[in-house]
Amino acid sequence: MRLRSTVSIFARMTALAQAHGALNLAQGLMWLDPDPALLQIARDTFTREGSHQYSLPTGDKSLRMAVAALSEHFFGVSYDPEQEITLTAGATEGIFTAIMGLTQPGDHVLFFEPAYDSYLPAIQMAGATPVPIRLHLHPEGVRFPWEALPARIDSRTRLLLLNFPHNPTGRTLHPEDVRALEGLAATYPHLLFVVDEAYELMTWHPDPLREEAVPPLSLRQSPVLRERTVVVGSLGKLVGATGWRLGYLLAPPTLTEALRTTHQFITFCAPTPLQQAVAQYLSSHLPERATYFHQALLERRRFFVEQLQAHTDLAFIAPEGAYFLLLRIPSPERDTEAAERLVREGGVATIPLSPFYHDGYDPGWLRVCLARPLEMLEQGALRLSRAFPGGQSTAHPRE
Numbered sequence: 001m002r003l004r005s006t007v008s009i010f011a012r013m014t015a016l017a018q019a020h021g022a023l024n025l026a027q028g029l030m031w032l033d034p035d036p037a038l039l040q041i042a043r044d045t046f047t048r049e050g051s052h053q054y055s056l057p058t059g060d061k062s063l064r065m066a067v068a069a070l071s072e073h074f075f076g077v078s079y080d081p082e083q084e085i086t087l088t089a090g091a092t093e094g095i096f097t098a099i100m101g102l103t104q105p106g107d108h109v110l111f112f113e114p115a116y117d118s119y120l121p122a123i124q125m126a127g128a129t130p131v132p133i134r135l136h137l138h139p140e141g142v143r144f145p146w147e148a149l150p151a152r153i154d155s156r157t158r159l160l161l162l163n164f165p166h167n168p169t170g171r172t173l174h175p176e177d178v179r180a181l182e183g184l185a186a187t188y189p190h191l192l193f194v195v196d197e198a199y200e201l202m203t204w205h206p207d208p209l210r211e212e213a214v215p216p217l218s219l220r221q222s223p224v225l226r227e228r229t230v231v232v233g234s235l236g237k238l239v240g241a242t243g244w245r246l247g248y249l250l251a252p253p254t255l256t257e258a259l260r261t262t263h264q265f266i267t268f269c270a271p272t273p274l275q276q277a278v279a280q281y282l283s284s285h286l287p288e289r290a291t292y293f294h295q296a297l298l299e300r301r302r303f304f305v306e307q308l309q310a311h312t313d314l315a316f317i318a319p320e321g322a323y324f325l326l327l328r329i330p331s332p333e334r335d336t337e338a339a340e341r342l343v344r345e346g347g348v349a350t351i352p353l354s355p356f357y358h359d360g361y362d363p364g365w366l367r368v369c370l371a372r373p374l375e376m377l378e379q380g381a382l383r384l385s386r387a388f389p390g391g392q393s394t395a396h397p398r399e
């Protein structure tokens, strides 16, 4: 299907920030440089003969092996590089390939909103029917309404599309979510799961003042779910080089066959020299290399929360994973109006959440990207608190 032409909220807020000279805490781009060791390996790979043509469509074997080692090391779950791992041009292609490869036109795909912006168009382009379900957002945390799913599942439902750690809320997968999903898997044997784990290793202690990463939880660790799940990963996020367009799909052999059939006709393969460079980088020092950004991100989360609390009593949801914080809008403005006013008058750009809903529902929150230099976060917290004088004492009209 042909998509409606729109400018994404990320591009719109970034352009507005540039026009007004505002701090850009909007776009999700990490403003952190990759490890110099990775860049050196990439330079070497680019000057090597034999790295410049197509790789196998399944991906360069060395990188499939590195991805298998990653899963083994951090999740204790093995995947066979020959039959269960496929490399893609970023998680974005992985998501599209999974939806396209596993659905027929008319199949239903359930997903939660607020949702990462590629899900809805990917479902629509596949000719499938999107079935959005709203998450519950509260300053105390984000809840998945698993109990609401049976009413939305029938014989047409093919996929449940999930995302942990979740963009934009920072919610990670909890053991009770796994139990609920196992229950759904048992009740609905025709249901498959696609989980976008683009931020898979970025999982933090729930107390934002503690600069501590905690072991990640993944659907793949449940033996029942592993057999019915496609895990989508982003190597670009992992190594802080999203422009390199590298991602992967993990799935049992029968599902992998369907994924590979589709993937070969979308991009054929991801860029060969970059696959080889990331393989070499990850295989040299696995835990340190794969967690290179953790300390910087934890420091930023702690710092921003401290700054916010020093200046205001605005309510917020600090991320349990990834690097976005949600800020409660205390005024009766619509979120898009509040975000635009913040840029024009407050000198700081954020992302309103309503564009993360298919129907423009406004839950009353703004997303702040924490992967920024500390000075920028310091200024950002100050400007946000000035733009909302009075903080959360104003009753929120949406409740």
Ligand SMILES: Cc1ncc(COP(=O)(O)O)c(C=O)c1O
Pocket (backbone or CB within 6 Å): 028, 089, 090, 091, 092, 093, 116, 163, 166, 167, 196, 198, 233, 234, 235, 236, 237, 242, 246, 247
């Ligand atoms: C939840 C989520 N999934 C997927 C992606 C895209 O990842 P990639 O750059 O590997 O395509 C992003 C990027 O921001 C994301 O936030």
